[in-house]
Amino acid sequence: MAETVEVLVPGGRATAGPPLGPALGPLGINVKAVVDDINKKTAEFNGMSVPVTVMVDDKKNVTLTVGIPPTTALVMKEAGVEKGSGTPNTQAVGNLPLEAVIRIAKMKMESMLSYDLKTAAKEVMGTCVSVGVTVEGKTAKQAIAAVNAGEWDEQLA
Incomplete structure (x- = not known):
């Protein structure tokens, strides 16, 4: 029977320690090789938490699936901030x-409930609200209103 381990690892910096080592060790596979492979595949998300699924079948074959970091992590990386605002409604x-x-929306489109780029962008802007990040100098709520008003239709087409 195949075993599946789902973990969040720091992009490009996974280690054989917790949470990976204790989960993979009992499966009888080369943990270091798996960790090295994870680090190669998550290097582009350096510093962000990345969801990784490790599947090990009965013959000890390992299949890695690397997800996309949470929208919050992508927003904070793009904005160049370490952590969100403690008071997002008043302090950006x-x-x-x-x-x-748009870049984040396209990256996350598959895992979003949105059916087009415009609504996906609004979902990303919604995340900006909770993180305390402005969009084009506007509060995220104002940016969403601008999208609804058609202000950025050309870019979001």
């Missing part, structure tokens, strides 16, 4: 250009 900690919002 960073600003995202619309291009960054």
